[in-house]
Amino acid sequence: MLMDLCTQKGNISLVACAMQMFFFITLGGTECLLLAMMAYDRYVAICHPLHYTLIMNHKFCMQLVATSWVCGVPVMIGQTSQIFTLPFCGSNRIDHFFCDIPPVLKLACGDTFENEMAVYVVAVVFLTFPFPLILISYVRIISSILRMPLARGRAKAFSTCSSHLTVVVLFYGTASITYLQPKPRQAEDNGKLLSLFYTVLIPTLNPMIYSLRNKDIMLALRKLQSYQHGLNT
Template identity: 60%
Template structure:
């Protein structure tokens, strides 16, 4: 048996590389999927680069809200680039093998950037909370130094946890097969290939998910409960509408992000199937990053004006 598949050493079979099955069960759709994914990747890059550019160069957007939006757009570019180029490479070349170190690296960056997105959404909700609930103190609280500190915390805090989790997962012995029935290295299909009892590994994954996803989600809920309470106390309908409009885009992105992640990772095991897992994962890693620039640009007049100015200049 090839080294890349499995090699028996005593009673233990050791996997040296994985084979990503991806969409190989739909050979007639390879060309179509290649075209669709290429177009989506271009849309994601273009939309997020435009948002990032205007938040940097437009003087009217030099505010904490848009500083975090620029960080979020850059994060989306990194996040989708961890998986989508490799998916396209596999389709174009039909080379589906991936060594364990490369698979571990992809998984680690995917987890880190996904958690960074969760933390950054929590930071953005805190920014909206201060702006609406404490408007007089907003310039003092959300000063440049504080914004940089919050952004740095959102970017860096997940790294130690997920580097440790990735090392822990890849300390498993993989002996059932070397074929991952997925299009990128993700935790559930990798753990399926492990021999022996994986209960402690699955428990570790759920504990980390609670820490890195549920805690920021509760912080977002707490912020918006305060925001809604404050907005409802405003005396004019115009004031309430303006306050809600500043939060609508962020809230919609939160719903998309946590909704798709929950469906993907927190469904009962009895409801899991490889086909559905792939479909939900596509929504999570492709559709949401594609929609975010559209959501922020279509629902924000300042962003629309900045985009018009940038495009007219070019």
């Protein structure tokens, strides 16, 4: 995609399109699972702080990450293979800026109902299955925070969860609208705009969102703000 942006040709082979789709949906599906596991990590850190290092040890963290990839990769291989074994005829122009599932399915000939249902089922599993786990974790986290006697402790606990919760809302919100919305209601322009959010905007914002809890980053931002205020005055 970066090469196409530089050359302005906008051409992609069928194999390259399939590879692009595979990597995109694999990374997206894995991120859904990782966000759920990060919510569990925040739950242990706030609700069981004394046992955190014992529960979230290096071996267990590696197992969680490996599980995310093991669950994601085989399913997405099957999903991509199923889509690209369809017959394609007529126009070969994708009305999108990358090989996403909905615009590629529109180019396929014949009945694509089974493929659309398969996409919907995978989206439900990878989007809505981890979400209740995240929700349960945060219900317990909020319940534990509200029982804290000191306001400073509550503020620190909320700060620990704020970056992860922001990413969850942004990522799940846009991805759910794109892949769980009924087909007749899908507008092409809206789909492109939402795709920009979870493919470009959110990955760009992630480092900044997660860095807001870093003391050095906050100190640098305050210095920059005071410097700009000094220039204005």
